[in-house]
Amino acid sequence: MARTEYTVAQRSISALETGTSPLTGMAIGRVVALARALGWTLAEMQRATGVDLGIVDATLVGEGSADVYPLKAALTPDTPGPAVDHEAVMPGIGQPLLLRADTDEMQGTSPASIRPGDYLHIDRKQTTLDEGRVYVITDTDGVHVRLYTTTRLGSVFRAENRQYEDIPANEAHVIGLVAGVTSDYSPQLLN
Template identity: 35%
Template sequence: MRRTQLQLSQELLAEKAGMSQSYYSEVERGARPLPTLTHHKLMALADALEWSLADMQEQTGIDLGAPRAERLATAEPTPVYILQQLAHPNAKPEGLNLTPNQGKHPANWRQTVMEGNEMEPRIRDGESIYFDTDKTTPEKGVYVIVHKGRVHVRRYSQLPTGPAWTADNPAYALNFIPATDDVQVLGRVYRVVGIRDDKSLLN
């Protein structure tokens, strides 16, 4: 168990995760399944366990809506699009890049580069994003969307006010986009690659 590996009591781990000891105990016993936790609580728990959300998903085997971490493998050329140009139906790639070839790519996929800090710390400015253009029906996960002529990378979330496109960066918590018909979904992000401490992160 990760908590015991870190030599932490339930009480101390709960404190680090910003939750009560009884609440954490329910999570640890499975009485409160991980997928029922809010994204904020999942991230806080992962941080307390010294994991990324992708690490926790991989270690528990439970789908938490986080891309899996992987290392760069052999590569193949793939077209790269400028993020904001994806708002145009006839957008043309700006060039070719070497794409990680580990695992199977979807039949209809695109590569672009993250712009801005809306999705930090999980997806950072300048990191490569791969998304599946066949996956345009919103469900749990991160998507590339177009809203009012601007392209965003956002998480599909259920808020008290209804479904919305939210940013992982707390600074943008109030800048959510309601999931209405005026939002065009370009595809679901299935891989994000960025070099941090010699690691390829977040798919």
């Protein structure tokens, strides 16, 4: 326990070990120092000792819960504005940004189809363009959700809904890769 000798006295550690002094009787600074010395977070200390320290486990964004913003929040991702209600979560995203689609640009019949109201799990770390992947992009007309592809005229961002024109890749700013889509859409299939 030498790592805590300057913050938590040896007699305090001995009192904890022998049970003569409870962990909850220590000042919070000393509890934090002890947890650090053991290589634990406070939540891990609480689980390991079984002592209720009043700590609620935090969940990393992208692995549990996160705020969801309207698609226009991609214009100012560092200050996205008010969040919208949601029940969408996706793990494994490096730099998450959750957006709700409010455009029919990508509504169609292919696997890349995205409906208005779907939740887009954006990875802002993924800005390298890959053929056939969907990205959130911005241009002078605003924010878009588009499929990156190469045509005989060059690289473009293409809408699934062909009512929208292609956006030349060199005229767009990539916000991030659409790493996943969640939806509460439930088609009413006829029997």
